[in-house]
Every structure is written in C-alpha cells, then in structure tokens.
Amino acid sequence: MPSHAPRPISVLLVGGCGHWAAAENHIPAILALQRNTTPVRVAAICDPRDPYNPALLAHMPDLDTLVQRDKPAWIKPRPGGTPDRLEHRLQQAHQEHRFDAVIVACDPVAHYPYLKWATDQGIHVLCDKPIVCVEDAAWNPERASEIHHRFDTLLRAHRAHPGQLFAVPLRRRANDAFLHVGELIREIHDDHKQPLTMGRIDVAGGHFRLPEEYALGNAHGYTHGVGALSFSSYHYLDELTRYLLLARGQISALRLTLQYVRRVGDHLATGQNDALAALLRRHSEADLPAADLAERVLLAEMDFGFTVELLDSQQRSHGVLTYTFTSNSLSNRTVGTLARDVQDDVAFREKGRMSQYVIDLHQGNLQHVRLTKNDAVGETYIIRVEHRRNPLISGTGRLETVFENAHTGSAVTPRDITAAFLAMAAGRTARAEVTDKIAFLDGQTLTHRVYAAMYQLIATSHHDAIPCPSILVDLP
Numbered sequence: 175m176p177s178h179a180p181r182p183i184s185v186l187l188v189g190g191c192g193h194w195a196a197a198e199n200h201i202p203a204i205l206a207l208q209r210n211t212t213p214v215r216v217a218a219i220c221d222p223r224d225p226y227n228p229a230l231l232a233h234m235p236d237l238d239t240l241v242q243r244d245k246p247a248w249i250k251p252r253p254g255g256t257p258d259r260l261e262h263r264l265q266q267a268h269q270e271h272r273f274d275a276v277i278v279a280c281d282p283v284a285h286y287p288y289l290k291w292a293t294d295q296g297i298h299v300l301c302d303k304p305i306v307c308v309e310d311a312a313w314n315p316e317r318a319s320e321i322h323h324r325f326d327t328l329l330r331a332h333r334a335h336p337g338q339l340f341a342v343p344l345r346r347r348a349n350d351a352f353l354h355v356g357e358l359i360r361e362i363h364d365d366h367k368q369p370l371t372m373g374r375i376d377v378a379g380g381h382f383r384l385p386e387e388y389a390l391g392n393a394h395g396y397t398h399g400v401g402a403l404s405f406s407s408y409h410y411l412d413e414l415t416r417y418l419l420l421a422r423g424q425i426s427a428l429r430l431t432l433q434y435v436r437r438v439g440d441h442l443a444t445g446q447n448d449a450l451a452a453l454l455r456r457h458s459e460a461d462l463p464a465a466d467l468a469e470r471v472l473l474a475e476m477d478f479g480f481t482v483e484l485l486d487s488q489q490r491s492h493g494v495l496t497y498t499f500t501s502n503s504l505s506n507r508t509v510g511t512l513a514r515d516v517q518d519d520v521a522f523r524e525k526g527r528m529s530q531y532v533i534d535l536h537q538g539n540l541q542h543v544r545l546t547k548n549d550a551v552g553e554t555y556i557i558r559v560e561h562r563r564n565p566l567i568s569g570t571g572r573l574e575t576v577f578e579n580a581h582t583g584s585a586v587t588p589r590d591i592t593a594a595f596l597a598m599a600a601g602r603t604a605r606a607e608v609t610d611k612i613a614f615l616d617g618q619t620l621t622h623r624v625y626a627a628m629y630q631l632i633a634t635s636h637h638d639a640i641p642c643p644s645i646l647v648d649l650p
Contacts, residue, residue, distance in 0.1 A: 182213040183600045186264075186273045187246070188288050189280030190219035191230060192393050193523055194302065196237040199343070200277050203592035205236060208243070214596055216240060217271035220249040220264075220288075221280070229519045247271070257287045264291050273297055275599040277592070281391075282307035283398045286324050293331040298339040298599040300592065303408040304625060305342060305618065310399035311629040312437070313473040317399075318633035322626040332615050340615035341595050346409050347416070348586035348611035351557040351577040355535070355543055358561055359420045362541045366567070369423025371484070371493035372536040375410050380528025380550075381476075382505035384451050385442055385465035390515060396438055401474035402501050403628060411628075412613070412621045413533070414482070414495055419620065421537060422649070425492060429483040430624065431644040432631035434498075439472030441502055450505065458510025475632050476501045482624070485646075504528055506550040527551040540564050547580070555580045586611050619650045 185204070189195050207214050219225045219241075225248055231238040240246075249267060251260065267273075276292040278285050278301040286306055292299045306325050311318040332340045346352045362368050381402065391397045394405045418425065441447065442465075479498040483491050507526020514520050533545040543561040557580040562572050581587070586608050594604035594612065627645045634643045 182215040183274045183596055184215060184217045184271050185596070186218050186220065186267065186271070186276045186292075187216050188220045188276065188278045189284075189302075189393065190216070190246075190277075191221040191223040191225050191234070191237065191520075192279055193520060194393070195277070195279035196234045199588045200279055200300075200592050201236045201240050203589040204596070205239060206589065207593055207596065212597070214600075216244045216246045217273065218247040218249055218267050220251060222251055222253075223518070224248060224250075227519070229514070229517065233514060233520050251284070260287050261291050264288070268295065268297075275300065275596060278302065281393045281395070281398070282404050283309050283400065286328075289328055290324075290331065293328055293335065293338065293340065296335040296338050298341075298595070300339075300341050300343060300595045303342060303344060303412075304404055305615070305622060306626075307400055307404045308629075310470055312400050312403075312475045312632050313470070313636045314399070315630060315633040315637050318626070318629040321629055322623065325622045325626065329615060329619070339595065339598055341591070342613040342615070342618060343588045343591040343595075344409060344412055344613045345581065345588050346413050347613050348584060348588075348591060348608075349557075349580065350584045351545060351559055351575075351580050352413060353611075354559055354575060354577075355533070355545055356417065356420055358541065358543050359417055359535065359537065362537050362563070362567075363421035366540060367423070368421065368537045368540045369425065369492065370418055370421040370495075370535060371538045372495070373414065373417070374496040374532070374534045375414055375498070376532045377406070377410060377497075377499045378503035378528060378530040379406065379499060379501050380503050380505040380507075380526065380530065381405075381501035381524050382450060382507050382526060383524065384454060384462070384511065385447060385467070386462040387511065387515070388438055388467055388471050389462075389465065396471045396474040397468070399470035399474055400629075401438065401476050402499055403475055403478065403625070403632070407497075407499055408621070408625060410497060410499075410531070410533075411624050412618070414497060415620045415624060417535060418484075418495070419649075423492065424486040425484045426487045426649055427485045427489075428624065428647045428649070429485055429644055430627050430631060430647060431481045431483070431642055432478065432628070432635055433481055433642060434477070434479040435475055435632055435635055436477040436502070437472060437636075438467070438474050438476050441476050442467075442472075446502060450507070454507065454510045456510070457508065458512075460511050460513040460516045462511055462516060473636060478628075478632065480628060480631070503530070524551075529555065540567060554578070620647075623647050623650075 482495040
C-alpha cells in the first residue's frame with residue numbers, strides 16, 4: 175500500500191508582516207522547520223500591510239522566502255470593521271484552508287477577536303504578549319476593566335476545549351539566566367520553607383521617539399491610548415509573579431499601588447525631549463509633519479512605578495515587591511526618521527532602544543539574588559546573576575554567574591518554542607526540554623491579573639485624580 179506524506183500543518187499568521195513575526199521569530203522558525211522537511215505551511219497572513227509588497231519584502235528577506243514558497247492568502251483587516259464581520263472572514267478562510275494553528279503577533283489591542291474566534295473553534299493558538307490589551311485603557315477605567323473581563327472570557331472558552339493548546343512564547347520563561355534565578359529561589363524554599371519577602375525590578379527602556387513619531391501606529395504604538403505597559407513590561411511582570419509563586423509562603427493576596435505615572439504629554443511638555451531630538455533631525459532622511467498628537471496619545475502611559483504588597487489571609491504584610499519602568503532614560507539612537515517609517519513599509523522600530531534592568535530579590539534573611547543587564551537592543555546581550563546566602567546554609571559568600579550571548583545563546587529560544595508549539599499542534603511529540611518552558615494560558619492567570627490591575631490603576635489615577643490608587647488582587 176503506498177505511503178502518503180503527512181498532511182501539512184496549516185497556519186494562519188496574524189501580524190505576519192511585523193518585525194517580530196517576519197524577521198525575529200515566527201517566520202524564521204517556520205522556515206527552519208521546512209528546511210528540516212517538517213510539513214508546515216503558512217496558508218494565510220492577516221495584516222493591514224500587503225505581504226507581497228516589494229518595498230516591504232526588501233527589508234524582510236525571510237518573509238520574501240516564505241511568500242514565494244507557501245504563497246499564503248492575504249487577509250486584510252478592514253479599518254473600523256466589526257468583530258462579527260472579521261469573524262465571518264476568518265471562518266471563510268478556515269473553511270478553505272482548515273487551519274491547525276493560529277499565531278497571533280499583531281498589535282496587542284487587536285489580539286482579542288482573533289484569540290476568541292480561534293479558541294471558540296478549538297484551534298490551537300500561539301499568542302505574543304501581552305495576551306489582551308484594550309484601546310484607551312491608560313485613561314478610561316471602563317476600558318481598562320475590559321482587560322480582565324476579556325482574559326477571563328478567553329480562559330473559560332479555552333477550558334471548554336480540553337484539547338486546545340493556548341501558548342505564549344515568553345522569552346524569559348526559557349532564558350538560562352532567569353531559569354537559574356528560579357532554581358536558586360526554589361532551592362531555598364524547598365530546603366528551608368523561606369518565602370520571597372522583598373524584590374524590585376527596575377527597567378530602563380531608553381524608548382526614545384521624536385515627538386511626531388508618537389503619531390505612528392503599528393505594534394506597540396501610542397495611537398490606541400495605551401503605551402509602555404503594553405510593551406516589554408509583561409515579561410517582567412511574569413517573572414515577578416513566577417518567582418513569587420515559587421516561594422509564596424503564606425501569601426494569598428497582593429495589594430497593588432500606583433506610586434507614579436508620567437504620560438506622553440507630561441514628557442513632551444517638559445522639553446526634556448528636545449536635546450536628542452535636535453541632534454536626530456539632522457540625520458533624518460524623511461520628514462514627518464509637526465506633532466499634533468491626539469489626546470489619547472498624550473494620555474498614554476510612558477513611565478510608571480508600582481508597589482506590590484504581599485498579604486496573608488489576615489491582611490498582614492509579609493513584604494513588598496516594586497516594579498518601575500522608565501522610557502525617559504539613556505537611548506543609543508543615532509538615526510532620525512527613515513523613509514520606510516513614513517511609508518509604513520515596516521512596523522516602526524524604536525531605534526537606539528536600550529535593554530537595561532536590575533532585578534533584586536530577597537528571601538527573608540537567607541538569600542539575596544541580583545540579576546543585571548546593561549545593553550543596547552541589538553548588541554550581544556550579557557546577563558549577570560549574583561547571589562549570597564546566609565553563612566549557616568552556605569559558606570561560599572558572593573557567587574557570580576555571567577551568561578554571555580544571553581538571549582540567542584540560551585538553550586531554548588523563542589524560535590524553539592514556536593517550532594515546538596507547531597509540532598504539538600500537529601499531534602507530534604516535541605522535545606520535553608522545550609515544552610516544559612512554554613507558558614500556557616492557565617499559567618498566566620496571576621500575571622494577567624496583575625497586568626490588568628495596573629491598567630485599572632493608571633486609568634483611575636487620570637479619571638478620578640487619585641494620587642496613589644490601590645487595588646487588591648487575589649492569588650489563584
């Protein structure tokens with residue numbers, strides 16, 4: 175009896191023309207699978223940009239290779255289209271292509287309708303962070319509260335389809351340096367039952383834009399009334415909650431307080447933007463009109479700081495965690511506005527963005543762990559982990575571990591996660607050393623509760639003019 179080749183894995187790639195999907199992660203991972211003769215095919219790309227546009231393909235060679243090889247259908251979302259109309263178009267495409275998996279890598283504010291449709295169909299989903307984001311959540315409390323409601327709706331729909339995979343490719347969940355920190359925390363908790371009692375995460379993003387560039391859209395823009403919290407912050411919130419759950423002790427609830435928020439309009443009004451802006455405009459190859467920013471852009475969060483108080487069932491405080499994010503910090507940017515930004519050939523990329531942070535964690539009197547990074551985005555990243563333990567449990571003093579090429583040199587990368595997800599979606603067995611580092615929707619409950627609560631506080635601080643609003647979050 176003749177053998178038949180296995181049926182190709184049919185993929186719908188939402189946001190396939192964006193930098194992360196087309197250049198850094200999803201498409202390169204799919205091309206690698208194809209080179210290894212894995213029968214995976216991108217059957218359709220859903221993106222406002224035409225994946226066959228030569229100007230776009232000139233900047234994205236992997237996308238060029240994929241569209242020549244797979245010839246995916248192009249689904250162009252209609253501006254202002256209703257969710258029902260989008261669902262109808264997706265259903266038509268599904269009837270034609272029979273999608274095995276949907277990869278969602280578009281602007282975060284557009285995630286939800288794709289996720290809800292795919293989950294209701296029982297189709298496997300891989301969704302980039304943050305899972306849910308809602309327009310105008312930075313200043314409108316009703317919109318901010320929708321983040322929590324939509325996540326819970328997705329979670330219920332997912333649980334109604336026991337066989338559905340709903341994964342989130344969080345780099346730091348698989349990164350060797352962050353895993354090492356988790357192992358140190360778990361070891362002290364397992365041996366001595368010592369919970370996490372204090373921690374701080376300070377991130378300096380160096381997220382510099384010329385004033386007129388805040389009017390540019392695409393992924394992680396400010397034109398939807400949300401800002402920096404919807405960008406890389408989700409990674410750090412996930413690590414904060416993961417480390418807490420590794421050594422939670424008696425903690426049953428968190429009291430979140432917004433200590434500080436500065437919005438785009440606040441930043442521009444100070445004139446602190448002017449010095450670097452004057453240097454950069456000399457190097458611009460294209461002009462943008464003078465900034466006349468909409469109110470929702472000016473109200474989007476840019477810098478912020480939160481405290482997370484650790485409470486037991488009696489509302490006693492066992493410690494505090496802090497998270498601060500600053501865009502108005504050192505930037506390595508040396509180029510002005512490029513023609514492809516103005517022409518919308520590629521998603522706007524924050525040129526000169528920095529990746530600088532300090533993560534400082536204490537387990538009571540027994541252990542201190544510090545993780546630091548000080549790089550410009552695009553450099554070979556170096557992460558340092560140092561830790562000390564009380565001499566009664568370890569006589570080694572301060573130990574330091576340096577992780578060279580810390581992202582791409584990690585044993586498991588986001589591309590590995592994408593590849594493993596697609597193998598699992600096809601009913602195949604993926605490598606356990608990869609699958610045990612994939613974040614799934616159920617495991618994101620606390621992280622998303624904290625993320626949603628932070629937006630509620632940011633919106634409340636504007637709408638109700640409360641200086642330091644607080645909210646209580648129960649641990650799942």
